[in-house]
Amino acid sequence: MQLTFLGSGSAFTVGADNFQSNMLLTTAGGRRLLIDCGSDIRFSLYSVGLSYFDITDIYISHLHSDHVGGLEYIGFTRKYDPRCECPHLYLSKELTSELWERTLSGGMRSLEGDIATLDSFFAVHPVERGGGFAWEGVEFQLVRVVHVNNGFFLMPSYGLFFEIDGTKIFLTTDAQNQYGRYQEYYRRADTIFQDAETAMRPTGIHAHYNDLRHLPADLKRKMWLYHYQPGPLPDARADGFRGFVKRGQVFDFSLATISAHKPVR
Numbered sequence: 001m002q003l004t005f006l007g008s009g010s011a012f013t014v015g016a017d018n019f020q021s022n023m024l025l026t027t028a029g030g031r032r033l034l035i036d037c038g039s040d041i042r043f044s045l046y047s048v049g050l051s052y053f054d055i056t057d058i059y060i061s062h063l064h065s066d067h068v069g070g071l072e073y074i075g076f077t078r079k080y081d082p083r084c085e086c087p088h089l090y091l092s093k094e095l096t097s098e099l100w101e102r103t104l105s106g107g108m109r110s111l112e113g114d115i116a117t118l119d120s121f122f123a124v125h126p127v128e129r130g131g132g133f134a135w136e137g138v139e140f141q142l143v144r145v146v147h148v149n150n151g152f153f154l155m156p157s158y159g160l161f162f163e164i165d166g167t168k169i170f171l172t173t174d175a176q177n178q179y180g181r182y183q184e185y186y187r188r189a190d191t192i193f194q195d196a197e198t199a200m201r202p203t204g205i206h207a208h209y210n211d212l213r214h215l216p217a218d219l220k221r222k223m224w225l226y227h228y229q230p231g232p233l234p235d236a237r238a239d240g241f242r243g244f245v246k247r248g249q250v251f252d253f254s255l256a257t258i259s260a261h262k263p264v265r
Contacts (some may be wrong), residue, residue: 001138001164001253002026006044008226008245010197010206011066018247019044020066021227023171027136033057035160035171039069048248052077053084057135058122060091061173062147062157063103071099072107075121089122090133092142092158096126138162143185145175148205161185164253169193174227177207179215186219193245196225198233213239 004026007019020038034055038044045051052074061067078084091099100118109116118124127133132141141161148155157174159182170189172182179186186192197206206227215223220240228244236243 001028001136003169003251003253004048005226005245005247005249006048007038007040007247008228008249009247010199010227010229011038011064012229013040013066014230016043016047018230019047022067022070024048024050031057031136033059033135035059036061036067036173037070037074038066040066041070042073053081055087056085057088058090059140059160060089060095060099061159062155063095063099064174067174068099068103071104071122075104075108079121086121086123088125089118090125090127090135090140092144092156093126093128094156095158096124138164143170143172143182145172145182146178147174147176159185161189167191167253169253172207174205175207176205177211190222191251192219192223194223194225195227196244198228198231209234209236212241 004024006022006024007013008021009018011020013020019040021036022038022041022044023035025033025035032054034057037058037060045054055074058074074087078087096118104118108121111120125133127142132139134140139162143159143161144156145159146154147157159173159175160171162169168188168190170185171193172195175195194212195206196212197203197208202208209225212225217240222242224242224245225236226245233244
């Protein structure tokens with residue numbers, strides 16, 4: 001399987017040099033799982049020669065627009081293209097109702113002659129607490145991470161822990177720097193894709209590069225950084241990381257190894 005980063009930037013990515021951090025996991029047979037579906041998805045898909053027509057399976061980690069803002073586009077285009085079926089949508093049960101009621105229903109609820117629901121556009125697979133889902137022979141475990149704590153309640157994001165051909169992967173999605181909370185997954189993983197903010201003024205809702213630098217060296221050696229801001233980047237390799245993921249970069253998974261291809265433009 002291959003993991004392609006359609007983009008590796010944050011919600012504040014500017015222009016076409018990078019796109020939001022949405023990923024595409026592709027099997028040898030051409031089946032594709034879109035991991036998050038941000039507002040620039042039509043452009044990031046086009047940049048690798050794909051479109052809504054190629055997206056049949058979607059995983060959503062949380063409800064910020066750089067992760068769900070493209071679902072209206074995918075939902076409508078596939079619904080009204082007779083060649084398409086409803087895409088399968090995987091997400092935590094905790095997010096299902098809010099995805100529709102607070103995010104999508106404003107633009108998608110009214111159809112000509114009907115009132116729509118989330119099921120009108122997607123084959124929804126809610127994941128129970130502490131659970132996961134299977135896709136093309138791979139078992140994905142959802143990992144509830146801390147993203148935004150507004151003082152009243154927690155807005156979570158759900159990372160993914162999965163294994164392909166003996167290689168264990170931890171994808172944090174958007175997460176604060178809480179090493180102790182995620183230590184089990186960091187240690188078990190062979191490869192880590194880590195949310196890494198590079199903003200001059202930290203937001204507090206992402207792990208910031210300056211803090212990640214202090215992680216144990218053995219963890220940094222298996223850690224790729226993504227979801228960063230536009231502008232100059234620090235020398236991640238010099239600081240002990242694998243590096244910053246670039247837009248279009250492709251990771252090939254094989255037995256006990258992972259190789260990173262150059263970005264596809």
